Every structure is written in structure tokens, then in C-alpha cells.
Amino acid sequence: MGRWQPGARERLQQAALELFGEQGFDATSVAGIAERAGVTERTFFRHYADKREVLFVGEEELRESFVRAVASGPAGAPALELVGAALDAAGTVLEATRDRRHARARQRIVDAHPALQERELLKLTTLVGALAAALTARGVPALRARLAAELTVSVFVTAFGLWIADGEDRGLVQLQREALQEVRAVVSGSS
Known part of the structure; x- marks a missing residue:
């Protein structure tokens, strides 16, 4: 060997x-x-x-890329701007460190096994907590920080699902930006 x-x-x-x-x-x-x-x-x-x-290699590094982006955002930046920066940073890291084919194969395995799905949910819950803490440390009120953190993870999960879909050629960062733009449209009441 x-x-x-x-x-x-x-x-x-x-x-x-x-x-x-x-x-x-x-x-x-x-x-x-x-x-x-x-x-x-x-x-x-x-x-x-x-x-x-x-199957969960890089989890800590990904979480840290989200948190670092929030922590290093401009002073006084609104929560949604910090969310966008965190998504861009994490998406850039993931695209640079994960091959899309690898990500697809990994996700098929996780989706086929309930215990792995549970582990994935735990990973995402931990990410929400870390983001909420980072936003609160930036002065974002606790409720808003928690909602922004949940929103960030929701956008990430949605965009990631699109990124690994067969036939998709857009980058993860682009898909996250598009998803965040859709959130803005929902909040503003745009059609």
C-alpha cells in the first residue's frame, strides 16, 4: 500500500x-x-x-468563509448587504474547492440516506447559528440577525441545488445573486 x-x-x-x-x-x-x-x-x-x-469535508472552512465576510463587511452595512457579501465569499470558496461533478455525486449519496440528510441539516443549522452570531456581533438586532441568517442559508441551499442540477452551467455565485434578487423582489412586492 x-x-x-x-x-x-x-x-x-x-x-x-x-x-x-x-x-x-x-x-x-x-x-x-x-x-x-x-x-x-x-x-x-x-x-x-x-x-x-x-462527505462533510470542508464544512468548517465554508462556515468560516460566510462568517469572515460578515465580520469584515463595511461598518454600518445593512444586514442584506452583509448577507450578499457572505454568499459571494462562500460561493467563491465552494466553486474554487469543489468540482461540480463531485458535488452532484455527493448530494445524490446524501439524498439517498436519511442519516446523512440529518447530518446535512445539522451542518446547515450550525451555519445559521454562526451567521446569526456574526450579524449580532455587527450590531444587527437579534431577531433580524436570525432571520437574515436563515435567509442566507435558504438562498445558499436553493442556489446550490440549481448549481448541481444536470445541464446547469451558471456559476454558484451568479445563482446565489439571482436567488437573492428574487428574495428582494418578494420582500418589495415586485412581480
């Missing part, structure tokens, strides 16, 4: 996605993932706590 070859983490991610797609999540073992990636099980556990975590 190529235990010390570079790129073990990436090979493990690819192997896991392939095996989850071929065999299903439940039928795939850590041993099988490690073997496909050409590493030992021990190497797998150096990178991931369990096979589920392979």
Missing part, C-alpha cells in the same frame, strides 16, 4: 464517493475505501473520524 504517497486525503474522498455510488453508503466499509485509495485503514482514520465525515 502507498501509505506515504501524497494526496491520501483526496484519494480517500474519491474512493469513498465511488464506492458509495456503486455499493451504497451502508454497504461500504472503511476497509474498502482504504483499499480502493491504496492506503491503510489507519491512514483513513488519520484523516476522518468515520466514513460519514468524508
Whole structure:
């Protein structure tokens, strides 16, 4: 086994996605993932706590990109402007670090497994809390901060779903901006 070859983490991610797609999540073992990636099980556990975590790599970095954008926004910026900046920042990070094909494959696996769907919802709930705290720290009243955080995640989830749809060629940042514009139209009462 190529235990010390570079790129073990990436090979493990690819192997896991392939095996989850071929065999299903439940039928795939850590041993099988490690073997496909050409590493030992021990190497797998150096990178991931369990096979589920392979699907949620980058969660903290994505959350931090949202929060940093809110924290670094201009002084006195309204909540909706901070939301837009956070979406742009996170969308840029995601587009730069995730291949659309990888994202599609990952989402199919999550959608097919209730426990993974639950984990995904927990991830999104944690993101809402972090965004609400960041907005509150910027002086946005608590209720408005919570609503803005929920809105941000809703726009992100909607745009992400469009981004990974078969045949879609627009970028995630563009789709998020379009979705946020639709929210503005709903709030203003535009048709």
C-alpha cells in the first residue's frame, strides 16, 4: 500500500464517493475505501473520524468563509448587504474547492440516506447559528440577525441545488445573486 504517497486525503474522498455510488453508503466499509485509495485503514482514520465525515469535508472552512465576510463587511452595512457579501465569499470558496461533478455525486449519496440528510441539516443549522452570531456581533438586532441568517442559508441551499442540477452551467455565485434578487423582489412586492 502507498501509505506515504501524497494526496491520501483526496484519494480517500474519491474512493469513498465511488464506492458509495456503486455499493451504497451502508454497504461500504472503511476497509474498502482504504483499499480502493491504496492506503491503510489507519491512514483513513488519520484523516476522518468515520466514513460519514468524508462527505462533510470542508464544512468548517465554508462556515468560516460566510462568517469572515460578515465580520469584515463595511461598518454600518445593512444586514442584506452583509448577507450578499457572505454568499459571494462562500460561493467563491465552494466553486474554487469543489468540482461540480463531485458535488452532484455527493448530494445524490446524501439524498439517498436519511442519516446523512440529518447530518446535512445539522451542518446547515450550525451555519445559521454562526451567521446569526456574526450579524449580532455587527450590531444587527437579534431577531433580524436570525432571520437574515436563515435567509442566507435558504438562498445558499436553493442556489446550490440549481448549481448541481444536470445541464446547469451558471456559476454558484451568479445563482446565489439571482436567488437573492428574487428574495428582494418578494420582500418589495415586485412581480
